[in-house]
Amino acid sequence: MRKMIICLGAAMLLAAFLAPGLAMAAEKQAPAPNLPLQKEFRIVRSMSKQAVACIQCHKAENPGIFNDWAHSRHANANITCLDCHGAQENDPDVAKNHYKVYEKGNNQWATAEYRVPISGVVTPKDCSRCHPDEAKQYSVSKHANTLEIIWKIDPWLNYGLNSDFERLNGCFTCHGTVLKLDKDGNLDPMTWPNVGVGRLNLDGSRGSCSSCHTRHLFSVAEARKPDTCGQCHLGPDHPQWEIWNESKHGSIMRSQGDSWNWTAAPGTWTAGVDYRSPTCAACHMSGSGSVLTTHDVTERISWEMQAPLTVRPENFKPWPAKTTWQAERKKMEAVCKQCHSEVWVKAHFTQMDGAVKEYNEIYFLPAKKKLEELYAKGLLPRDALFKSPLWVEYYELWHHEGRRARMGAAMMAPDYAWWHGFYECKLRFAAFMEGANHLIKTGEKGYVAPYWPAGTGNTTKPWQIFGKKK
Ligand code: HEC
Ligand code: HEC
Ligand code: HEC
Ligand code: HEC
Ligand code: HEC
Ligand code: HEC
Ligand code: HEC
Ligand code: HEC
Structure with missing residues (x-):
């Protein structure tokens, strides 16, 4: 598709919107003395008058929006506001209020001549x-x-x-x-x-x-940088951004990344040529050697490390992967091998698998078994959840430090694997077991808070996904 779109006089077009003198010429529909007629013809032919109106009016209304667009690859390829925001009159998301801007008459573009349905x-x-x-x-x-x-x-x-x-x-x-x-x-x-x-x-x-x-x-350059992923992938329960930041890979990028080629064309960003240590995108999304670019981040993953019990992605019940973990592990290894030897890479995954196995068997499964014992003996109601300080110990064992230990091991961050990870797992495990054993020994019931603040959220699953209740 990209190749089918011929950018007719795209550079001229941009120049026309960026330089005030030229833009005025286009607005008046009459060539300025020093503007060759031929260029004028190309501008008019290359986009509809409604699309020109969006750009001209919004250039005045929101210079921030206009400027971003004008510097994008889209503007360069003559993709206009209307190509993305265009809508049908009866679309559910059509911006009804926007019709009013064509009635105001406060500038030359605010007339019915340019009226089209759009969506925000x-x-x-x-x-x-x-x-x-x-x-x-x-x-x-x-x-x-x-x-x-x-x-x-x-x-x-x-x-x-x-x-x-x-x-x-x-x-x-x-x-x-x-x-x-x-x-x-x-x-x-x-x-x-x-x-x-x-x-x-x-x-x-x-x-x-x-x-x-x-x-x-x-921009692809923006998406290739770790800050983009780090806006969500951070914090106590999934600190991938902090983990990457402390890894050798992260520290190399911070010291040298300014001189790397972030704007290589899509699909051509090359390990060892454009960058010398990987970002989130380089390992999880960007094409690398024989591995193609993907917009499915579950590719290249061989464990579900966010889950309470670590399982293979094809066995993750809420959203089972369609491939096998072995196939995805091979892809990730191929990414590493752009910069590392086979021995180095295989050994890393041996270390990671060991950490996962120990977390499952030494910390999570025994804690889970003890919790089930409390439920079975009637010492803690199953729906106490966050109202029970003891249950919170169990929750944070897998949801906070248990994740940090596993993910720190997966992405080469020793401080997360140990001090924020397994070290804290040990303390949490000891505290939970002590509390649970005390209840079992004395027959006392676990404390459950009588009041829970702001527990007012709707519990109905969205019908758009789960269907309407009959
Ligand atoms: C005559 C001026 C004018 C023209 C022409 C114009 N707009 Fe707007 N547009 C505005 C103003 C003013 C607002 C903010 C007020 C509003 O949201 O109704 C706005 C709002 C918007 C919004 C946000 C709407 C929302 O509901 O969030 C989008 C998207 C948008 N315009 C896109 C376009 C597109 C695409 C075109 C061309 C088809 C266009 N505009 C043409 C003036 C204009
Ligand atoms: C490549 C597609 C694309 C193009 C081209 C495009 N937009 Fe948008 N626009 C978006 C997306 C995506 C959003 C974010 C809304 C969303 O998340 O659905 C957005 C949001 C907006 C908003 C609301 C955001 C806000 O901060 O108020 C306005 C107004 C808007 N666009 C106007 C324009 C105008 C004017 C142009 C042309 C100069 C334009 N857009 C070109 C995709 C596009
Ligand atoms: C009408 C067609 C069209 C639509 C709709 C469109 N794009 Fe594009 N997009 C293109 C073309 C053509 C290019 C290639 C431009 C080039 O190579 O110079 C491109 C390039 C890109 C790039 C690569 C930019 C770079 O830095 O190399 C990204 C990212 C992108 N589009 C995202 C989006 C997103 C997200 C949307 C929807 C919000 C969208 N596009 C909607 C046609 C479109
Ligand atoms: C706007 C927030 C947001 C951004 C930005 C974001 N992610 Fe995510 N990501 C999520 C959420 C939420 C999940 C969990 C989805 C789930 O399991 O329900 C997730 C899950 C993942 C997973 C786990 C997949 C699996 O199968 O377990 C990977 C890998 C991932 N993201 C990588 C990335 C990368 C790389 C980037 C940046 C290029 C990125 N994400 C940007 C929110 C985000
Ligand atoms: C800062 C962004 C952010 C906020 C805020 C956030 N999450 Fe998440 N959430 C993520 C990311 C990123 C992941 C993926 C973690 C991973 O795969 O390692 C995730 C994972 C999850 C998962 C696990 C999904 C799976 O595949 O197992 C659940 C459930 C979840 N979040 C629910 C919530 C709920 C409910 C809230 C609010 C009470 C919340 N999240 C707040 C970013 C966020
Ligand atoms: C989780 C982050 C993330 C999300 C969400 C995302 N992208 Fe991307 N996208 C990337 C990264 C990273 C690249 C750069 C790949 C590379 O290095 O070449 C990219 C590249 C692209 C490119 C350039 C061509 C290519 O495939 O490399 C296009 C076009 C694009 N994305 C469109 C989209 C569209 C359309 C959507 C929504 C359906 C989308 N992206 C959602 C991260 C994301
Ligand atoms: C050196 C390559 C590399 C880099 C850089 C990298 N990761 Fe990872 N990531 C991995 C590996 C390897 C795994 C474990 C994959 C497996 O399960 O086999 C992983 C696992 C994950 C997971 C899955 C956790 C889960 O739910 O099981 C998420 C989410 C994630 N990474 C996000 C990120 C984010 C966000 C960044 C950047 C801040 C990043 N990664 C940087 C290699 C990398
Ligand atoms: C773009 C190149 C590149 C890619 C891709 C890459 N690495 Fe690295 N990695 C490096 C560089 C450079 C170093 C620093 C080597 C040194 O310590 O001298 C490094 C260091 C490491 C270290 C040593 C960490 C430490 O603290 O000593 C490990 C382990 C590692 N990488 C594993 C991996 C794994 C596993 C993958 C794939 C998931 C991977 N790398 C992908 C370039 C890369």
């Missing part, structure tokens, strides 16, 4: 017109489907343990909202704005491409 929401479906492969890969990823996954397994949501505002400003900013219209047919502020990685759109598509490619630059 631009979904993976919209991008898929020109980027079908990326959209397809993304659509099967855990990113695009995260709302389905978390509603299947998460206690905060299923037991209503946090409020709608806590979810909106926290969980859903990373995971995505279910977009809704309010009673006037405008986007509901309890769901918008949002660019969470698994946003559910009104056209039925899942996700938001601008979680990594921010509008309106849509």
Whole structure:
């Protein structure tokens, strides 16, 4: 597709919008004395008058938006505002208020002549017109489907343990909202704005491409940098950004990354040529040697290390991978081998697998068994969850330090694997076991808080994903 779009006088076009003198010439539809007629002809032919109106009016309204777009590869290839925001009159997400801007008459573009339906929401479906492969890969990823996954397994949501505002400003900013219209047919502020990685759109598509490619630059260079992933992949329960940062790979990039070639054309970014140590994208997404670029981040993964019990991705019940872990491990190894020898790489994965096995067998499974014993003996109700300080010890063992230990080992971060990881697992494990054994010995019931703040969240699973209840 990319190759089919011929950029007719794209450079002229850009010059016309960037230089005030030239832009004025285009506005008046009359050539300035020093502007050759031929150039004028090319501009007019290359985009519709409605598309010119978007650019001209918004250049005045929002210079920030215009400027980003003008510096994007899209502007360079003559992809206009209308190509992404264009809508049909009866689309559910059409911006009803926008029709009014064509009635104001406050500038030459504010007239009915330029009126077209537009939508403020631009979904993976919209991008898929020109980027079908990326959209397809993304659509099967855990990113695009995260709302389905978390509603299947998460206690905060299923037991209503946090409020709608806590979810909106926290969980859903990373995971995505279910977009809704309010009673006037405008986007509901309890769901918008949002660019969470698994946003559910009104056209039925899942996700938001601008979680990594921010509008309106849509740059691959940005997506290749770790900060992009780090906006979500950080913090006590999934500190991949901190882990990468402390690894040798991260420290090399911080000391030398300024001189690397971040803007290599899509698919041509080459280990050892354009960069000498990998970022998140380099290991998880970008093409490398014989391994092709992917927009499905579950590729190249051989364990589900975020889960309580580490399992293979094909055995992860809420969203089972369609391939085998061996096939994906081979891909990741091939990425490493662009810069490392076979012996080095295999040994790394032996070390990582060892850490995973020990976490499962020495920490998680015995703790889980003890918790089941408390339930069976009636010492703790199954729905106590966060209201029980003892249950919180169990939760943080797998959800916080247990993840840090495993992920620190996977991505070469010794401080996370040990001090923030296994060391803390030991303390947590000891505290949980002591508390549980005390209850078992004395027959006392575990403490359960009588009151829980802001436990007001809706517990109904979104019907758009799970179907309407009969
Ligand atoms: C005459 C000026 C004018 C023209 C022409 C114009 N816009 Fe707008 N647009 C505005 C103003 C003012 C706003 C902010 C007010 C609003 O949201 O209604 C806006 C808002 C928007 C929004 C945000 C809407 C939302 O609901 O979040 C988008 C997207 C947008 N315009 C895209 C376009 C596109 C695409 C075109 C060309 C088809 C276009 N505009 C043409 C003036 C204009
Ligand atoms: C490559 C596709 C693409 C092009 C081209 C494009 N946009 Fe957007 N625009 C988006 C996306 C994606 C968003 C974020 C909305 C979302 O997450 O669905 C957005 C958001 C917006 C918003 C609302 C954001 C805000 O901060 O208020 C406005 C207004 C807007 N675009 C105007 C424009 C204008 C004007 C142009 C042309 C100069 C343009 N867009 C070109 C994809 C595009
Ligand atoms: C009408 C077609 C069209 C639509 C719609 C479109 N794109 Fe593009 N996009 C292109 C073309 C053509 C290029 C290649 C430009 C070039 O190579 O100079 C491109 C390039 C890109 C790039 C690579 C930029 C770089 O730095 O090399 C990204 C990322 C991208 N698009 C993301 C998106 C996203 C996200 C959306 C939806 C919000 C979108 N595009 C919608 C046509 C489109
Ligand atoms: C800062 C962004 C962010 C916030 C805020 C956030 N999450 Fe997450 N969440 C993530 C990331 C990133 C992962 C992936 C961790 C991994 O795979 O290592 C994740 C993983 C999960 C998982 C595990 C999914 C699986 O595949 O096993 C669940 C469940 C979850 N989050 C629910 C929530 C809920 C509910 C909230 C709010 C109470 C929340 N998250 C808040 C970013 C966030
Ligand atoms: C999780 C982050 C992330 C999300 C979400 C994302 N991308 Fe990308 N995208 C990347 C990275 C990283 C690259 C750079 C690959 C490389 O190094 O060549 C990229 C590259 C691209 C390119 C350049 C061509 C290519 O495939 O390398 C296009 C086009 C593109 N993305 C479109 C999209 C579209 C469309 C969506 C939504 C369906 C999307 N992206 C969502 C991270 C993301
Ligand atoms: C807007 C937030 C957000 C951004 C940005 C983001 N992610 Fe994620 N990522 C998530 C969430 C949420 C999950 C958990 C999905 C689930 O399991 O439900 C996740 C999961 C993952 C997984 C785990 C897949 C698996 O099968 O367990 C990988 C790997 C990943 N992301 C890599 C990346 C990379 C690389 C980038 C940057 C190029 C990135 N992510 C950017 C939110 C984000
Ligand atoms: C040197 C390559 C490399 C770099 C750089 C890297 N990762 Fe990883 N990542 C891995 C490996 C290897 C694994 C374990 C894969 C497996 O399960 O076999 C992993 C696992 C993950 C997981 C999966 C955890 C889970 O749910 O099981 C996430 C999420 C993730 N990485 C995100 C990131 C993010 C975000 C960054 C950047 C801040 C990053 N990675 C940087 C190699 C890398
Ligand atoms: C773009 C090149 C590149 C890629 C790809 C890459 N690495 Fe590295 N890696 C390096 C460099 C450079 C060093 C620093 C070597 C040194 O210590 O002298 C390094 C260091 C390491 C170290 C040593 C860490 C320490 O603290 O001593 C390990 C282990 C490692 N890499 C494993 C991997 C694995 C596993 C992969 C694939 C998942 C991978 N690397 C991918 C370039 C790369």
